[in-house]
Amino acid sequence: MPASPTTSPPLDSASLPDQSPNQSDNKPSRPNRPKPNRLKLTYDIVMMIIISIDLLLISIDAILMSNFSAHIAGWLTIGEALSWYQNTLHDPLRTAGGFFTIFLIVELFLRWMIAIKERAYYRWFFFPFVHWYEVLGCFPQLRALRLFRAVVIGRRLYQLGYQVLPQPWINRIKFYIDLLLEELSDRVILTTIQNFRQELTDPEAHKSFIESTISRNRDEIEAVLLYLLRTELTPKLQELTAASGGGSILAAEVGNAIEEGLANTPELRRYLRMIPIAGSLIESQLQHVGHNIGENVVYALNQRLLDPKLLDSLMVAIARGVAQINTDNTALDTLISSIIEDSLTEFEAQVKVQQWKHQDMLNL
Incomplete structure (x- = not known):
């Protein structure tokens, strides 16, 4: 058996001038766990072997004591050998198993006392809770739990660098453990999703869910709406203040509308034509002036109404008003129901994907 990994001697405190003297005071105290040594490792290995043999014999x-073995022995014509075992070896094995159980109880109690002496745990009564499988394994009806101790010992040796099992076996065990946990968790999640869908079919539960969700997230809804309005709507509106683009188009259309309105006013044309010579000239100039007035009015309104401060306060008011929406709304219920259903469907589809089939460990 190879020796356990040796620990390097502690460094002299004088060689570490940069360390603060109060550095250890800032860290929480940890339990003084004993370091592994050759004797402890040898004891763990011996106990793992003994427990494995005990479980194999059990x-x-x-x-051999079951009715199934009796039928198989009768079919194979080895009933006399089975009867000899049941009458000769069964009772001594049970007696030996009882003595081994007593040994485990005494050994567990001694280890508890050693743990209390070495302050291995924060409280003296933590030991039986940490080693619950050993405590329950002392009962004859629960002797199968002794396998957990063998597994724990093997895992401890593996963490210390000792190859207890071949690496392909370890990979296989990890693979099937992950497979089992994934399948169990998938069944639990799918059942939860189905139960949640069943609850949403109740109108009262569905309405209560929507009201509670929106009420808890009104501030977040307002913040998201305000962000979208500031980043999407505000720049579009501010483009109207420019002399080119949307602003010029709107101003030109308003000017054309005023010019057309003046041209289609028969009273104005009749009065202007009463002025000799200059009437037609005044009419054309008036229409041109009306066109310019319309454009200037649009630009002036844009500059006043689309002022950054005024526009931002308007966006804040809009976002706050939308966030305070009444949840008793059929269209809103339909929209949220559709979103929830789509989300559950996508989540359910993702859960149904068996991730273990996509691992590189399939060539076991």
Whole structure:
């Protein structure tokens, strides 16, 4: 058996001048766990072997004492050998198993006392809770839990760098553990999704869910709406103040509308034509002036109404008003129901994907 990994001697405090003397005071105190040594590792290995042999004998004895073994022995014409085992070896094995159980109880109690002496845990009564599988494994009906101790010992040796099992076996065990946990968790999640869908079919529960969701997130809804209005709508509106683009188009259309309105006013044309010589000239100039007035009015309104401060306060008012929307709205219920259903469907489809099939460990 290779020796356990040795620990380097502690450094002299004088060689570390940069460390603060109060550095250890700032860290929370940890339990003083004993470091692994050769004797402890040897004891763990021996206990793992003994427990494995004990569990193997218990399994073989349970199989040979079952009715299934009696039928198989009768079919194979080895009933006399089975009867000899049941009458000769069964009772001594049970007696040996009882003594081994007593040994485990005493060994567990001694380890508890050692843990209390070495302050391995924060409280003295933590030991039986941490080693619950060993405590329950002392009962004859729960002897199968002793396998957990063998597994724990093997895992501890593996963490210390000792190859307890071949690496392909470890990879296979990890793969099937991940497979089992994934399938179990998928079933739980899918059942939860189905139950949630069933609850949403109740109109009262559905309405209560929407009201509580929107009420809890009104501030977030207002913040998102305000962000969208400031980044999407505000720049579009501010383009109207420019002399080119949307602003010039709107101003030209308003000017054309005023010019057309003046041209289609028969009273104005009749009065202007009463003025000799200059009447037609005044009419054309008046229409041109009306066109310019319309454009100037649009530019003036844009500059006043689309002022950055005024526009931002308007966006804030709009976002706050939308965030305070009444949840008793059929269209809103339909929209939120559709979003929830789509989200659950996509989530359910993702859960149904068996991730273990896409791992590179399939060539086990």
